[in-house]
Amino acid sequence: MRHLLTPDDLILEEIKTLIDIAYDIEANKNKYSKLCDGKTMATLFYEASTRTRLSHEAAMINLGGSILGFSSADSSSTSKGESVSDTIRTVSCYADIAVMRHPTPYTPMDAAIHSSIPVINAGDGGNQHPTQTLTDLLTIHREKGRLENLTIGLCGDLKHGRTVHSLVQALARYDGIQFVFIAPDELQIPAYILEDVLNHNGIGYTLSRELEDNLDNLDIIYMTRIQKERFVDNDEYERLKDSYILDAEKMKSASDSTLIMHPLPRVNEISTDLDNDPRAIYFKQVQYGVYIRMALILMLLGIDGI
Ligand code: NCD
Numbered sequence: 386m387r388h389l390l391t392p393d394d395l396i397l398e399e400i401k402t403l404i405d406i407a408y409d410i411e412a413n414k415n416k417y418s419k420l421c422d423g424k425t426m427a428t429l430f431y432e433a434s435t436r437t438r439l440s441h442e443a444a445m446i447n448l449g450g451s452i453l454g455f456s457s458a459d460s461s462s463t464s465k466g467e468s469v470s471d472t473i474r475t476v477s478c479y480a481d482i483a484v485m486r487h488p489t490p491y492t493p494m495d496a497a498i499h500s501s502i503p504v505i506n507a508g509d510g511g512n513q514h515p516t517q518t519l520t521d522l523l524t525i526h527r528e529k530g531r532l533e534n535l536t537i538g539l540c541g542d543l544k545h546g547r548t549v550h551s552l553v554q555a556l557a558r559y560d561g562i563q564f565v566f567i568a569p570d571e572l573q574i575p576a577y578i579l580e581d582v583l584n585h586n587g588i589g590y591t592l593s594r595e596l597e598d599n600l601d602n603l604d605i606i607y608m609t610r611i612q613k614e615r616f617v618d619n620d621e622y623e624r625l626k627d628s629y630i631l632d633a634e635k636m637k638s639a640s641d642s643t644l645i646m647h648p649l650p651r652v653n654e655i656s657t658d659l660d661n662d663p664r665a666i667y668f669k670q671v672q673y674g675v676y677i678r679m680a681l682i683l684m685l686l687g688i689d690g691i
Contacts, residue, residue, distance in 0.1 A: 421450030
């Protein structure tokens, strides 16, 4: 039985397969519309979500499967004191695959140990978010035509941003990748990622506090929200929350091919005056997320042809 808990649970060849299937799904939706007939997905969300939960649910519905679940801890028996391991044992009796988001790092990993169905990590605290990474990889592949030889700027809350941690971990496995990490000192990328993922593998990167100075030589600028809910000190959040705001004026210094990505939700780190800029692809990311999650569900359920 397979789980998806971190991007490292997939080898590069499997990521390539998922991307190929996602392309095929986009082109031939009908071919896929009954493949999960009789299968059920449980979405177990102990933390707020719009896209990630609905995208998994849409993916399962598009495959002809059914969905059940809860969208906050308050509406589950967690509020009565039930452990996650008891919850997943229970859900294993009702569903064929589970998608879990939890505010505490590694909870989906713990759940997977007690689960008799595949578990997808839909975000564990400030740690990892592997299905957003699959979404981002498909988006980059679709819009740039490659996953190699790219210079990628990541900007915002790189300390708490789980989408950033997973994306860096995944992209670091492709050739010719360079990173530019743009954040206030307090919110820079964690040392373990610099050491274990980048230095260890000889991958080039620079650290910067400035957004504008870096925009002219990036293939992609990946903006992120300052993660309010992860701050212990609210005054610190208030001080840092508007550190970076990307707008049409600043994007004049970027090239025509510098794409703007964001996992969403956006607060105000990308001005809406960029929404109609052809380089802004954050709403395309949302659409691609459904296709790659459909491909992932098929792979984890071991459904024919995958
Ligand atoms: C992100 C998340 O939940 O980590 N959103 C998402 O899943 N697309 C990013 C965020 O909340 O800032």
